Amino acid sequence: MSIQDTIREQVTAHPVVLYMKGSPQFPMCGFSANAAQILKACGVDKPFTVDVLQNPEIRQGIKEFANWPTIPQLYIKGEFVGGSDIMREMYESGELKQMLDTAKG
Amino acid sequence: MTTPEAIEGYLRTGIVCDHLAVSGDGAHFEAVIVSSAFAGKSRVARHQIVYGALGDRMREEIHALSMKTHTPEEWAAIQAGS
Numbered sequence: 001m002s003i004q005d006t007i008r009e010q011v012t013a014h015p016v017v018l019y020m021k022g023s024p025q026f027p028m029c030g031f032s033a034n035a036a037q038i039l040k041a042c043g044v045d046k047p048f049t050v051d052v053l054q055n056p057e058i059r060q061g062i063k064e065f066a067n068w069p070t071i072p073q074l075y076i077k078g079e080f081v082g083g084s085d086i087m088r089e090m091y092e093s094g095e096l097k098q099m100l101d102t103a104k105g
Numbered sequence: 106m107t108t109p110e111a112i113e114g115y116l117r118t119g120i121v122c123d124h125l126a127v128s129g130d131g132a133h134f135e136a137v138i139v140s141s142a143f144a145g146k147s148r149v150a151r152h153q154i155v156y157g158a159l160g161d162r163m164r165e166e167i168h169a170l171s172m173k174t175h176t177p178e179e180w181a182a183i184q185a186g187s
Contacts, residue, residue: 031169068149069156069163070170085171086148 003061011075014048015103019062020072021053028053031084035072038087042097044104076103106131107166112159119158123177129170136172139180148174 001009011017016039022028024036024047039047052059052071063069066080074081076099082090090096109127112134116125124139136155143151151174156163163170175183 031171067153080149082149083152085173086152089148 003057004065007058007061007065008078010048010050012078015077016044016047016100017075018047018049018072019052019058019075020049021051023051024049029071031070032072035074035084035087038091038096039074039100042091042100044100076100107134107162109134112136112167112170115162116155116158120154124180132168134167134170136170137175138172139175139177141177143174144176144178 018035018039020027020029020032020035022032024040027033027036036047036049050058052062059071062071062073066073068080068083070083072084072087074083074087081087081096081099087096090099108131109129112129113125113127116122116127116136116138120138120140120142122138122140124137126137128135138155142154146154152172155170155172155174159167159170
């Protein structure tokens with residue numbers, strides 16, 4: 001299975017997937033820490049997260065998958081939602097919580 | 106070291122900007138970009154336009170870039186509201 005297939009499988013197998021540096025408990029980058037905190041604030045206590053620092057192939061592959069050069073990256077129901085700036089904007093406007101509530105339910 | 110001025114230059118080369126402000130410390134940067142190129146585009150598509158203008162520099166020189174992207178109309182509304 002190619003790395004792109006692995007990523008596609010991950011993002012479709014779980015309703016909410018966050019690719020980040022480190023873990024929600026031990027984030028290794030401020031942007032990843034923010035992203036995990038925003039999900040928590042939206043009521044997603046245990047998102048499926050992938051630590052790209054543990055997997056260099058995914059770290060590179062995820063950038064190609066979404067044509068997006070930075071991490072974190074959030075996927076909801078298989079769809080790329082955005083990075084930390086977009087997550088913050090959508091959190092502040094209430095859009096993100098709405099999307100997450102729909103995805104969970 | 107990359108400067109905010111250098112990033113401004115890269116962005117102006119790739120995007121016609123009505124307003125552009127970049128600040129940062131050499132590793133982390135923040136940009137406010139106002140362009141009619143963003144009209145009708147999703148947030149993701151807007152950021153992809155910006156990343157496209159920066160190209161490989163996003164991988165090599167710039168560790169982190171936080172950005173706000175607005176159309177001229179959105180920007181005028183923000184200015185009027187503040």
